[in-house]
Amino acid sequence: MLKLVVCIKQVPMVSELPWDSKTGTLRRELADGMMxxxxxxxxxxxxxxxxxxxxxITAITMGPPxxxxxxxxAVAAGADRGVLLTDRRMAGADTFVTSFILAHxxxxxxxxxxxxxxxxxxxxxxxxxxxxxxxxxLDIPGVAYVExxxxxxxxxxxxxxxxxxxxxxxMDAPGLITVTTQQYAPRYVSFAGVQDAFFDKADxxxxxxxxxxxDPEMTGIKASPTKILDVxxxxxxxxxxxxxxxxxxxVDQLFENFGDKISGAIGxxxxxxxxxxxxxx
Amino acid sequence: MKxxxxxxxxxxxYRNYFQNRVTxxxxxxxxxxASKTDAEVGAVVLGRDVDEYVNEYIAHGAHKVYVTDxxxxxxxxxxxxxxxxERLVRExxxxxxxxxxxxxxxxxxxRVAKRLGTGLSADCVGLDINEDGLLVQTAPSFxxxxxxxxxxxxxxxxxATVRPGMFQELPHDYERTGEIIxxxxxxxxxxxxxxxxxxxxxxxxxxxxxxxxxxVCGGRGMxxxxxxxxxxxxARLMNxxxxxxxxxxxxxxxxxxxxxxxxxxxxxxxxxFSFGISGAIQHTAAINDADFIIAVNKxxxxxxMKMADVAIVADANQLCIALMKELKxxxxx
Ligand SMILES: Cc1cc2nc3c(=O)[nH]c(=O)nc-3n(C[C@H](O)[C@H](O)[C@H](O)COP(=O)(O)OP(=O)(O)OC[C@H]3O[C@@H](n4cnc5c(N)ncnc54)[C@H](O)[C@@H]3O)c2cc1C
Numbered sequence: 001m002l003k004l005v006v007c008i009k010q011v012p013m014v015s016e017l018p019w020d021s022k023t024g025t026l027r028r029e030l031a032d033g034m035m036x037x038x039x040x041x042x043x044x045x046x047x048x049x050x051x052x053x054x055x056x057i058t059a060i061t062m063g064p065p066x067x068x069x070x071x072x073x074a075v076a077a078g079a080d081r082g083v084l085l086t087d088r089r090m091a092g093a094d095t096f097v098t099s100f101i102l103a104h105x106x107x108x109x110x111x112x113x114x115x116x117x118x119x120x121x122x123x124x125x126x127x128x129x130x131x132x133x134x135x136x137x138l139d140i141p142g143v144a145y146v147e148x149x150x151x152x153x154x155x156x157x158x159x160x161x162x163x164x165x166x167x168x169x170x171m172d173a174p175g176l177i178t179v180t181t182q183q184y185a186p187r188y189v190s191f192a193g194v195q196d197a198f199f200d201k202a203d204x205x206x207x208x209x210x211x212x213x214x215d216p217e218m219t220g221i222k223a224s225p226t227k228i229l230d231v232x233x234x235x236x237x238x239x240x241x242x243x244x245x246x247x248x249x250x251v252d253q254l255f256e257n258f259g260d261k262i263s264g265a266i267g268x269x270x271x272x273x274x275x276x277x278x279x280x281x
Numbered sequence: 282m283k284x285x286x287x288x289x290x291x292x293x294x295y296r297n298y299f300q301n302r303v304t305x306x307x308x309x310x311x312x313x314x315a316s317k318t319d320a321e322v323g324a325v326v327l328g329r330d331v332d333e334y335v336n337e338y339i340a341h342g343a344h345k346v347y348v349t350d351x352x353x354x355x356x357x358x359x360x361x362x363x364x365x366x367e368r369l370v371r372e373x374x375x376x377x378x379x380x381x382x383x384x385x386x387x388x389x390x391x392r393v394a395k396r397l398g399t400g401l402s403a404d405c406v407g408l409d410i411n412e413d414g415l416l417v418q419t420a421p422s423f424x425x426x427x428x429x430x431x432x433x434x435x436x437x438x439x440x441a442t443v444r445p446g447m448f449q450e451l452p453h454d455y456e457r458t459g460e461i462i463x464x465x466x467x468x469x470x471x472x473x474x475x476x477x478x479x480x481x482x483x484x485x486x487x488x489x490x491x492x493x494x495x496x497v498c499g500g501r502g503m504x505x506x507x508x509x510x511x512x513x514x515x516a517r518l519m520n521x522x523x524x525x526x527x528x529x530x531x532x533x534x535x536x537x538x539x540x541x542x543x544x545x546x547x548x549x550x551x552x553x554f555s556f557g558i559s560g561a562i563q564h565t566a567a568i569n570d571a572d573f574i575i576a577v578n579k580x581x582x583x584x585x586m587k588m589a590d591v592a593i594v595a596d597a598n599q600l601c602i603a604l605m606k607e608l609k610x611x612x613x614x
Contacts, residue, residue: 094400095391095401095403096399096401099395124422126421126422127402127403127404127420128403129387129390129391129401129403130391131391132359132388132391132392132395133394133395135392136363136392136395137395140474141475142359142392142475143388143475144388145384157478162384162385163296163383163385164297164482164483165482165483166480166482167477167479168478169475169476169477170475171475171476175475224400225398225399225433225436226400226431227431227432227433228429228431229430229431230429230430231422231428231429231430232427232428233427233428238588238589238590240587240590241590241591241592242586242592242593242594243591243592243593243594244581244593244594244595247596247603250593250600250603251600251603251604251606251607252607254591254593255611258573258575258591260449261552261573262519264446264447264448264449264551265519265550265552265573266494266495266519266520266521266552267302267494267520268520268613269613270608271610271613
């Protein structure tokens with residue numbers, strides 16, 4: 001029987017993200033939450049492994065209390081239990097600290113796991129770092145961007161695309177994979193299943209720093225090696241330079257000012273200044 | 282005795298060398314940053330038979346290259362590479378490490394950072410040095426709808442993965458010399474727990490418009506099917522793809538595949554050229570991730586012009602012709 005852990009994040013529904021264009025800030029607290037799309041695929045991969053080889057699935061999430069919703073959703077889809085890590089003192093954790101906390105929670109709640117599955121990235125912060133850092137923290141092997149996984153005696157065998165190579169890899173257990181959104185299309189969950197999961201039938205455990213015996217100094221924004229100086233909207237920064245006049249003149253002006261940018265994007269070397277090579281007309 | 286200079290390292294990611302220029306782009310940026318902080322640029326090259334890359338990196342700006350060349354390193358392997366990099370860093374203590382945000386880089390860098398106990402920012406689109414001498418890493422968030430400026434104030438090295446195509450590589454100079462530091466493969470490198478069974482190079486897919494670095498998008502303002510056709514040629518000249526608005530697709534000036542917008546595709550090019558497009562929300566919702574927008578419209582008040590980095594008030598067709606003419610002149614072969 002496989003012991004599987006799926007790490008899930010609740011993310012704001014980006015399409016509906018209330019965005020204050022005057023102040024340039026994201027009104028995150030007003031956004032509805034949903035299960036991060038890649039995590040959905042990771043969960044599906046776990047469900048298929050469980051179906052194939054037999055197993056037990058623990059879904060785990062770290063976030064505000066409302067993140068419990070995604071655990072209930074996971075249980076409705078077929079996970080056996082949920083673990084919610086919530087603690088105000090964990091707010092502002094970067095990937096370094098997040099992976100540290102998740103590792104401790106997994107070691108406490110599911111120490112004999114065979115495989116951890118994560119989404120390959122989240123739609124809100126997109127760092128794609130938590131999976132690999134969690135593997136490092138637990139000192140287990142990891143493979144990112146997995147599209148297919150199966151068990152071959154005591155090793156996992158997986159397929160993935162990495163930098164234009166289609167690779168087949170083998171990994172010792174226990175290990176960790178991050179799953180892309182290419183395969184493992186999430187299953188449809190019946191309404192009755194969702195209802196059950198939302199009415200206390202789900203096995204959901206809520207824990208915080210103290211339950212893990214972690215010093216709160218180690219779990220939040222203070223312990224994070226990276227600091228965010230500023231968050232801004234790139235569109236608000238735009239200079240909006242206006243050019244007018246004869247087409248030929250405008251084009252010259254364009255290359256003089258932005259030739260580097262254009263040549264970088266098109267991947268060809270451009271003469272940005274025409275002056276040194278006098279034209280004969 | 283000469284005091285050792287601080288070092289900015291670039292991880293030598295040489296797989297797919299000809300398509301993947303990010304290591305060279307990072308060497309160029311590192312050279313710039315090094316000159317601001319009186320540091321040197323080091324490259325790290327791990328693999329088998331890697332001499333040619335070592336020489337390329339020196340020609341592109343590296344002052345030093347740390348090389349481990351060994352048959353055991355013939356495949357990229359995250360665990361082994363992490364173990365070797367960790368040793369190098371502990372021994373030489375670089376101030377900063379820059380890594381291309383390739384699939385490999387994004388799998389490798391987080392483990393290196395974790396093992397070294399330091400911070401890492403992901404998929405950066407900008408790098409700079411602030412008044413405190415810290416590396417300011419600009420990273421996208423929310424699919425590029427937001428940008429964050431990130432620093433690692435207290436831990437070292439400062440680490441960032443960087444999106445390909447953000448910086449311009451330096452022209453190579455094979456006269457340049459650099460120091461090559463051969464590092465033997467240690468005996469006690471741990472046995473890899475992930476093994477590559479087989480790797481096949483994928484046939485180069487046709488470029489999808491979603492991945493294109495340059496998109497030329499045309500709207501009703503191009504005037505006619507014949508005039509619109511020139512945009513195809515312009516896109517080709519710039520190795521780009523062509524996009525279109527709904528009226529253009531409905532008039533069959535372009536096929537449905539090129540529709541950009543709510544009902545079509547979502548793009549995130551480095552440079553977007555927009556010709557004769559008003560900027561209806563159903564269209565602009567899908568171009569928010571474009572890094573740099575050059576819009577051409579005869580109406581300076583069109584929404585598209587307001588959201589552009591460069592707003593060109595002109596006839597779209599005439600400007601397209603002038604631009605093609607200049608490009609043909611300026612592109613060096
Ligand atoms: C449900 C729904 C879904 C939709 N989905 C999409 C979608 O996915 N994608 C999409 O594109 N649209 C979509 N639309 C349509 C969208 O609302 C706009 O109608 C469309 O984007 C406008 O296209 P346009 O800018 O080419 O044309 P126009 O709005 O007609 O703008 C033409 C522009 O060209 C300029 N112009 C005219 N002549 C010249 C000249 N000689 N030189 C320079 N500039 C000139 C004008 O000033 C004007 O700004 C959708 C609409 C609906 C209702």
